Amino acid sequence: MSRQLPIPREDRYVELAPVDERVRVQSRPWWQRLWDSALVRKGVILILLALIWEALARYQNNPLMLPSALDTASALWAGIGDGTLPSKVANSLFVLIKGYALGVVGALALTVLAVSTRVGRDLLGTLTSMFSPLPAIALLPLALLWFGLREGSLVFVLVHSVLWAMAVNIHAGFQGVPETLRLAGRNYGLRGLRYVVHLLIPAALPSILAGLKIGWAFAWRTLIAAELVFGASSGGGGLGWYIFQNRNELYTDNVFAGLVVVILIGLLVENLVFETLETVTVRRWGMQNPG
Secondary structure (H helix, E strand, O other), rough: OOOOOOOOOOOOOOOOHHHHHHOOOOOOOOOHHOOOOOHHHHHHHHHHHHHHHHHHHHOOOOOOOOOOHHHHHHHHHHHHOOOOHHHHHHHHHHHHHHHHHHHHHHHHHHHHHHOOOOHHHHHHHHHHHHHHHOOOOHHHHHHHHHHOOOHHHHHHHHHHHHHHHHHHHHHHHOOOOOHHHHHHHHOOOOHHHHHHHHHHHHOOOOHHHHHHHHHHHHHHHHHHHHHHHHHOOOOOOOHHHHHHHHHOOOOOHHHHHHHHHHHHHHHHHHHHHHHHHHHHEEEEEEOOOOO
């Protein structure tokens, strides 16, 4: 039986229309392009929350218990205008930066020691197990006993709130570095501190940034809580002391204005400082999903 060959087919050429005629790209509406911005979406959420707050305050109709969003905004504007709130915020941030920086340095030192020696690893594990569950605010009475009514008491509790959370995150990031990358670094002669600085820290940068954010959140809320109890530490006190004073004087709108400032500072640091830091580092280098 002879094998049949395929019947040859004539080549066909299809004349295509120009690209601009075949495909017409429809530009998206302006509101869809605007909605793509995370800043806009978060702003809409904040506006909706403010509207709900205003509706609840008007329904309750008791400014002493729940001032409206408009009353709080008026108190906030007055506090900014007379310079009271900016001075309180400056006092709080000045203390916060000191405690936060010392906590970050201590966490890095402990984790470098942990990845360098077996004793350092045991020391870090023991200390984090002991002190990480201990609330920082619980150490405030001891801090007042040791450092008195001075700034050192607040710095002490801030260091405690930052140190252990950051150390756990950084150490977890160091342990997550692939073994092949570690071997490559050793083959290039990286040892000791150079091994940590040039290999472990860049490879564990997402975990380090996560630890920085967690440490910031812990430090900020610990500072406000400590100032509510501790009071004036430098100058006229900080933002927590401002809230405490106005609560005693039953200026509830000022209390809410202080709380709003606490929230706004947290949002600004989270969305401007840390988001920018992630964008120019781990997202740019493809180490993290931009989401």
